[in-house]
Amino acid sequence: MSSAVRRAGRRAGERWQEVVVPWAAGTLTMLVLAGALPDFRLQSADGESATRVAITAALGAGAFGLLSAVVWPLLVRAMLLVPALVLGLLVFFLNGSLLLIALALIPVGSGAAEPETAVVVAAAMSAASSAAGASVALRDDGAYRRRLARLAG
Known part of the structure; x- marks a missing residue:
């Protein structure tokens, strides 16, 4: 196997981690907060299996991540005209709205x-x-180079 093929495989593995690790952290955060906060639930009032609750959390975290990835770049450009104090408060409101959406x-769960x-x-999910x-x-030099290229471009 050539070194170029090995490098490409390694890059694909690193890219995969960049998606899966934050998604897993968001899912776990969602599960913990569903158990800790009375006004946040991932199951119906009569209860559901742990598997269904976990699927609901995973789908919710995935949908939240996708919405954030699509909506935030557009909103950031639009918010350049908003004063900093209002923007700080607006970020929390918008993130909460994205979670509700x-x-x-989610097609399964409640x-x-x-x-x-x-x-x-x-x-909490965004922070996690x-x-x-x-x-x-931090462990990926390619991510650092891509970030520098984005900032330079």
């Missing part, structure tokens, strides 16, 4: 949250996913 999009709880859950993604990127 993600929970509504995820629900009060709006103020959605803000807390979304902030960002920390997990950063830990993966």
Whole structure:
């Protein structure tokens, strides 16, 4: 096997980690917060199996991640005109809104949250996913180079 093929395989593995590790961190955060916060649930009132709750959390975290990846770059450009103080508060509101939309999009499970709880859950999920993604990127020279190229471009 040539070294170019090995490098390509290694890069694919590193890219895979950049997606899966933050998604897993978001899923775990969602599960923990569903158990800790009374206004946030991932199951119906009569209860559901642990597997169904875990699937609901994984799909919710995935939908939240996808919405964040698509919506945030557009919003950041639009918010360049918004004052900094308002922007700081608006970020929490928008993240909570994205979580509520993600929970509504899940085809299985019965995820629900009060709006103020959605803000807390979304902030915790974002922090956990960002920390997990950063830990993966720290070990990846390619991620550092891609970030520098994005900043330079």
